[in-house]
Amino acid sequence: MRKVYLDHNATTPVHPEVKQAVAPYLSEMFGNPSSIHWAGRDVRKAVEDARQEIASFFVCQPLEIVLTSSGTESDNLALKGVAFRKGNAGKHIVTSAVEHPAVMNTCRFLEAQGFRVTYVPVNRYGIVEPESVRKAIEKDTILVSIMYANNETGCIMPIEEIGCIAREAEILMHTDAVQATGKIPIDWKSFPVDLLTFSGHKINGLKGAGGLIVRKGIELEAVLHGGHQERGRRGGTENVVGIVGMGKAFSLLRTGMEEEVRETRRLRDRFEKALFDRIPELVLNGHPAERLPNTVNISFRFVEGEALLLNLDMMGIACSSGSACTSGSLEASPILMAMGADPTDAQGALRFSLGMGNTDEDIDYSVDAVEAVVGKLRAMSPIYPREAKVR
Ligand SMILES: Cc1ncc(COP(=O)(O)O)c(C=O)c1O
Missing domain, CATH: 3.90.1150.10 (Aspartate Aminotransferase, domain 1)
Known part of the structure; x- marks a missing residue:
């Protein structure tokens, strides 16, 4: 049949070149990237090369990228990271009624922790109207989180306009770009967004690798406490295979x-x-x-x-x-x-x-x-x- x-x-099939690129990291390149001896050094280089590939794709700085296990973890880090860091400044978050459960259920969790969340409605096409976001902003809003493209309908939200509204109000802006990545060009330099979520397995990479771009200067509370990986922003030994695969997937996207x-x-x-x-x-x-x-x-x-x-x-x-x-x-x-x-x-x-x-x-x-x-x-x-x- x-x-x-x-x-x-x-999810997407793994690109043959991704499979090829990760093969050594399933055998001889097994070191822990945090080890300073020979076995770790080459693997650290591979992780940093992958980070550089991703940075070149988005035109951001490599240090702005926090490598995570998934789009879900990145969304959690963005929302909880801002909420727990800026909770004293305000308790209100604006998101939309059509977010992925990774954002939706994190917002529900934050509501249980004493935050207030406004779920902005969408129009009949499933698109968030910028004016609805403007109206939802309150005096103590600390974050606007609106997805770039919806996973079920594919609808693309006017993220740049929404981002400008958040900027004007001096509020942090997060976008879940898991579905948009690889389908809509993104230039981080001129993008009015502070935090952006992506995921490797939606772009012909491997499952279990994702990332969050955090604009330079923004501090987040870590969600995973542990070692000093990812500059203290995400503890845990890196998923080297997933990260190398994701780096390759991004390099393929840059040309293809x-x-x-x-x-x-x-x-x-x-x-x-x-x-x-x-x-x-x-x-x-x-x-x-x-x-x-x-x-x-x-x-x-x-x-x-x-x-x-x-x-x-x-x-x-x-x-x-x-x-x-x-x-x-x-x-x-x-x-x-x-x-x-x-x-x-x-x-x-x-x-x-x-x-x-x-x-x-x-x-x-x-x-x-x-x-x-x-x-x-x-x-x-x-x-x-x-x-x-x-x-
Ligand atoms: C819009 C959106 N956000 C987040 C996720 C979660 O990503 P991951 O599967 O990498 O956890 C998905 C996955 O379907 C998605 O479509």
Whole structure:
């Protein structure tokens, strides 16, 4: 059976050159980068070279990068690090209603610690409007945290405008750029943001490596207390394999990102157009244009997204639905609900996210499969209007 991977926003395949680059660090290059003897020195150099690669990609200083285990850890470090360091100056944080759980649940934790959080709503396209952020800012706001691009819809937030609002108010600005990294060019020098989260496994690196860019001069409370690694900002022996892999992934992006974005967008647009041309009663979730080039989220009306996902899985196609199974019933995606989507439509939503390795043949196969499965499920659906054409 053909296998088609259309879930790159969940994770990406490891680039062959990444695999090659990390191989020595799984064998002879095993030293601890903190050791000052020969076994540690070369490994330290590899970690610092990787940091330099990442810094060159973002055009930031290597020392501004804190290497972590994941996007989740970086989000935790940004939010808790600011909250616990600046808690005396203020107890209020502004974020959005569509953040990833790594930000959302950290905010809930901080609320339990006595902080107040405003969850700014999004418009019907799933985009945070800068004016809503401006209105949410209070006298004691210490941090604004708004994601750069949403993982479910791919919607791109006006981060530069929001960052300028935070700057004007002299409030720190964090953005979770886990999904945006490698798809939207970022120039840290002119970017009005103080803290930026990225993750290695979303850019064809390895799982278990991520980072937080912290603008020079900003002090954070550490979340992981331990040794002096990462200049005391994150204790723990570095995940050398993950970091070397992430450095390689960033160096590949520096030369290949433009072409990769162009090709992914071409395939995504072809996929999206074919689905809308051939299947009736579809709703595009998210903004038609202000969206990552690889993501399309569609509600297949009169069909349950989960049933569609499982049927496509049986045909070798991997994609994702934002709904969660709670106590045996399906809950529609909170992201789509925050956008004001019809709850039944939201339950019929699927996210397809493309990336390295996808081909025109994958798209042809997937469009045929989706059309066939939607037709089958609608034919069995008691809610599908019979006068509509069953396909
Ligand atoms: C927007 C966003 N933030 C954070 C994360 C968490 O990243 P990681 O899997 O590296 O912990 C993800 C992962 O899906 C994400 O999409």
